[in-house]
Amino acid sequence: MDALWILASTGLWDAVLRIATPLIFxxxxxxxxxxxxxxxxxxxxxxxxxxxxxWLTVFSGxxxxxGLLVAALCGALFGLLHAALTVPLGLxxxxxxxxxxLFAAALSYYIFRLVxxxxxxxxxxxxxxxxxxPILAEIPFLGEVIANQTAPTYLALALVxxxxxxxxxxxxxxxxxxxxxxxxxxxxxxxxxxxxxxxCVMAGSALMGVGGAFLTMSAFNSFFPTMVQGRGxxxxxxxxxxSWRPGWALFGAVLFATFDAYQLRLQSALENTVPYxxxxxxxxxxxxxxxxxxxxxxxVPQALMRPYRRGER
Amino acid sequence: xxxxxxxxxxxxxxxxxxxxxxxxSLELRRGELLALLGENGAGKTTLMSxxxxxxxxxxxxxxxxxxxxxxxxxxxxIDAGIGMVHQHFSLADNLTVLENVMTGSEPVWRLRxxxxxxxxxxxxxxxxxxxxxxxxxxxxxxxxxxxxRVEILKALYNDARILILDEPTAVLTGREAETLYxxxxxxxxxxxxxxxxxxxxxxxxxxxxxxxxxxxxxxxAERAPAxxxxxxxxxxxxxxxxxxxxxxxxxxxAPVVEARGVSARHAGGTDLHAIxxxxxxxxxxxxxxxxxxxxxxxxxxxxxxxAPYRGRLTILGRAVxxxxxxxxxxxxxxRIPEDRTREGVxxxxxxxxxxxxxxxxxxxxxxxxxxNRAAARRFTQEIIDAFDVRGGxxxxxxxxxxxxNMQKLILGRNMIEGPRLLIxxxxxxxxxxxxIAAIHTRLLEARAAGAAVLLISEDxxxxxxxxxxxxxxxGGRMSPPVAAxxxxxxxxxxMMAGDWDEERAADAH
Numbered sequence: 001m002d003a004l005w006i007l008a009s010t011g012l013w014d015a016v017l018r019i020a021t022p023l024i025f026x027x028x029x030x031x032x033x034x035x036x037x038x039x040x041x042x043x044x045x046x047x048x049x050x051x052x053x054x055w056l057t058v059f060s061g062x063x064x065x066x067g068l069l070v071a072a073l074c075g076a077l078f079g080l081l082h083a084a085l086t087v088p089l090g091l092x093x094x095x096x097x098x099x100x101x102l103f104a105a106a107l108s109y110y111i112f113r114l115v116x117x118x119x120x121x122x123x124x125x126x127x128x129x130x131x132x133x134p135i136l137a138e139i140p141f142l143g144e145v146i147a148n149q150t151a152p153t154y155l156a157l158a159l160v161x162x163x164x165x166x167x168x169x170x171x172x173x174x175x176x177x178x179x180x181x182x183x184x185x186x187x188x189x190x191x192x193x194x195x196x197x198x199x200c201v202m203a204g205s206a207l208m209g210v211g212g213a214f215l216t217m218s219a220f221n222s223f224f225p226t227m228v229q230g231r232g233x234x235x236x237x238x239x240x241x242x243s244w245r246p247g248w249a250l251f252g253a254v255l256f257a258t259f260d261a262y263q264l265r266l267q268s269a270l271e272n273t274v275p276y277x278x279x280x281x282x283x284x285x286x287x288x289x290x291x292x293x294x295x296x297x298x299x300v301p302q303a304l305m306r307p308y309r310r311g312e313r
Numbered sequence: 314x315x316x317x318x319x320x321x322x323x324x325x326x327x328x329x330x331x332x333x334x335x336x337x338s339l340e341l342r343r344g345e346l347l348a349l350l351g352e353n354g355a356g357k358t359t360l361m362s363x364x365x366x367x368x369x370x371x372x373x374x375x376x377x378x379x380x381x382x383x384x385x386x387x388x389x390x391i392d393a394g395i396g397m398v399h400q401h402f403s404l405a406d407n408l409t410v411l412e413n414v415m416t417g418s419e420p421v422w423r424l425r426x427x428x429x430x431x432x433x434x435x436x437x438x439x440x441x442x443x444x445x446x447x448x449x450x451x452x453x454x455x456x457x458x459x460x461x462r463v464e465i466l467k468a469l470y471n472d473a474r475i476l477i478l479d480e481p482t483a484v485l486t487g488r489e490a491e492t493l494y495x496x497x498x499x500x501x502x503x504x505x506x507x508x509x510x511x512x513x514x515x516x517x518x519x520x521x522x523x524x525x526x527x528x529x530x531x532x533x534a535e536r537a538p539a540x541x542x543x544x545x546x547x548x549x550x551x552x553x554x555x556x557x558x559x560x561x562x563x564x565x566x567a568p569v570v571e572a573r574g575v576s577a578r579h580a581g582g583t584d585l586h587a588i589x590x591x592x593x594x595x596x597x598x599x600x601x602x603x604x605x606x607x608x609x610x611x612x613x614x615x616x617x618x619x620a621p622y623r624g625r626l627t628i629l630g631r632a633v634x635x636x637x638x639x640x641x642x643x644x645x646x647x648r649i650p651e652d653r654t655r656e657g658v659x660x661x662x663x664x665x666x667x668x669x670x671x672x673x674x675x676x677x678x679x680x681x682x683x684x685n686r687a688a689a690r691r692f693t694q695e696i697i698d699a700f701d702v703r704g705g706x707x708x709x710x711x712x713x714x715x716x717x718n719m720q721k722l723i724l725g726r727n728m729i730e731g732p733r734l735l736i737x738x739x740x741x742x743x744x745x746x747x748x749i750a751a752i753h754t755r756l757l758e759a760r761a762a763g764a765a766v767l768l769i770s771e772d773x774x775x776x777x778x779x780x781x782x783x784x785x786x787x788g789g790r791m792s793p794p795v796a797a798x799x800x801x802x803x804x805x806x807x808m809m810a811g812d813w814d815e816e817r818a819a820d821a822h
Contacts, residue, residue, distance in 0.1 A: 171419035171426050174408075178416045181405030188365070188403050189417030189467075190388030299407050310367070 010144040020257035024156040025211030026235035029204040036200035037180040041097025044232030045104030050212030052108035055223040075209020079202040090307030163246040180301035183308040243298040259283035324373035333359040348521035352745035356530040396468020400479040406453030478509040566594035569765035574624035579610035588791040597766040599780025607789040612738040617641035647727030651738040660712030665693040696725035717748025787811035
């Protein structure tokens with residue numbers, strides 16, 4: 001019975017939102033890249049770097065929002081590197097992306113160690129504080145769930161709507177989607193696919209950087225090199241689960257976060273009766289099952305992972 | 314004479330050592346329907362790509378309505394009123410008709426697309442030119458003819474006054490092509506100026522106001538349809554006189570394929586309903602029909618990719634009960650698939666790999682799972698020499714070959730062993746006259762050597778020229794055969810519409 005009561009606890013849903021936030025940023029970022037036709041497997045490393053540089057900015061005296069901004073800018077720079085190699089040069093997006101992940105993660109650790117010599121416990125920062133929202137806070141259940149949420153979480157939620165609007169309601173979004181579906185057609189209609197792709201990879205990577213920064217600046221308050229823990233890969237899978245639609249990306253991120261938060265609580269509820277590794281595995285298993293069902297009807301951007309070269313058909 | 318709306322002067326373009334265009338000059342007048350005629354590789358598409366800014370010319374310049382057109386920028390061409398309908402449509406399948414049409418037409422930074430006005434403008438244009446479409450449909454769900462309509466609408470939506478169509482009928486059925494030309498004619502009357510690229514003499518003669526012939530990257534002649542003939546144009550286009558070979562009478566041997574009341578299901582295509590036919594050794598049996606009436610299922614049946622669920626099908630003395638391609642290949646069935654780039658060859662593979670792929674398990678090409686490359690290369694070189702495959706040696710990638718040479722390779726790998734049954738599905742679709750004549754000669758040779766040839770084609774001239782007896786296929790049903798002597802284009806046309814005279818046809822037996 002305890003297992004079900006957990007679902008009704010505000011603590012669970014509080015945790016769900018917190019776990020979902022970096023996933024939302026990351027998934028939106030990967031989604032934007034892929035809508036323009038570029039797979040960005042640099043996400044895992046870019047999130048790690050975002051986590052480190054956001055933390056470092058605040059640790060060395062910068063403001064919290066400055067930290068987020070620096071994380072976004074650094075993400076965009078890694079995006080520029082990825083785009084430079086894969087868009088005009090047309091190199092393999094897989095290899096380049098994985099290379100960027102390795103490079104960015106290693107660089108994060110290197111910079112971190114330059115600043116912080118080996119210590120038992122990593123230094124912490126003063127993280128984002130919960131935002132009080134006047135009227136919503138009065139509502140019984142919801143009020144408690146959102147009582148501990150920080151500003152970046154609301155930013156993530158807002159970005160879902162913005163991304164949906166831009167992609168499906170603006171000329172810019174149409175140009176992006178056309179580039180991801182058929183860059184030759186985009187070019188023939190006066191849209192430059194190389195510019196669109198480069199810009200989308202940079203903007204998407206900036207979101208990945210922010211997603212990583214959330215981990216140090218709102219969730220854990222300190223940096224350790226393995227903290228991203230495959231969240232980037234989860235985002236890549238969530239993009240497929242979401243059929244490249246922002247609304248579904250939000251749903252996917254929340255679903256995964258729910259499994260994750262639930263298994264943590266279930267572990268302590270069913271203490272020692274089941275090996276905890278099974279619980280750790282559960283959200284990933286659920287993700288695979290969900291993906292298997294969703295991916296069947298997903299409409300992949302037709303030019304995803306296909307380099308565009310002018311004049312070549 | 315109307316003033317020229319478009320003037321190309323001295324356009325030259327080379328790709329490495331290859332001269333694609335050499336000092337081509339061309340004028341297009343208002344309200345004119347101009348045909349650009351030439352074989353594959355004559356430089357037609359390159360010239361139009363330069364006009365539209367996909368390529369930059371090495372020399373020469375372009376004027377639209379008296380103003381120079383900046384090179385290498387598609388958007389500049391669009392703004393100058395030029396619209397292009399590509400042969401391989403540049404549409405995004407996952408987007409809607411309206412989205413495909415609207416792309417690039419609004420300022421990028423606008424916060425909201427104006428879909429309402431865009432939809433109304435599209436519908437007004439569609440109405441005016443009789444190009445009916447549903448703007449909300451996903452393009453990937455449309456038929457090929459409808460997709461072409463979207464391509465044309467896209468150009469018109471961008472206020473094109475000059476429309477360029479690259480091989481517009483290559484993917485259309487006969488009836489769709491007629492409708493298209495009627496539409497183009499109407500557009501010319503409405504004051505648009507049009508250029509269409511083609512290598513089909515019949516179409517060019519029927520539709521164009523003026524014909525410019527390109528050969529080897531040069532403009533070699535200009536004719537009005539009234540002052541020329543198909544044979545004259547063919548000679549200009551190819552540079553020498555080419556005649557398609559004609560069959561000589563032959564005596565058929567024993568039955569090789571017998572179908573009695575065969576029905577088959579073809580997922581995603583037209584099913585076959587109780588068809589009957591007999592194909593003898595040393596005979597060519599022609600199957601005519603508008604694309605999509607069951608030809609694909611028939612070819613798959615004969616190739617061993619499909620088995621009947623009712624009726625009796627015997628191929629080379631064996632009853633076909635379940636799909637077994639390997640058994641038929643080993644029994645001596647040669648196959649020319651309908652879509653050579655998708656089913657015929659693997660573009661990324663070398664010629665030698667493509668040449669032996671079907672027979673790789675024969676002892677002469679592999680032993681204990683190890684490929685005998687030397688033998689495969691020798692075999693490929695034999696094909697290249699015997700079938701005049703130009704454009705590469707055994708180690709070149711197949712995708713480098715032109716359509717005609719690709720088809721010769723496919724034909725060669727099947728013919729060199731002397732097949733007992735040859736299934737030729739649309740063997741000359743999209744090929745130029747020179748290649749067509751070569752393929753026809755080979756098909757006649759196969760028949761003379763005693764092979765049974767099943768010729769499935771939409772080209773009536775081809776079927777009348779090669780086949781001994783002809784069936785029509787319509788809606789998955791097959792007409793009784795008519796003797797080639799009794800067939801003409803009009804009668805076959807009626808049969809293709811599903812209108813066959815049972816008794817008169819029976820006389821042909």
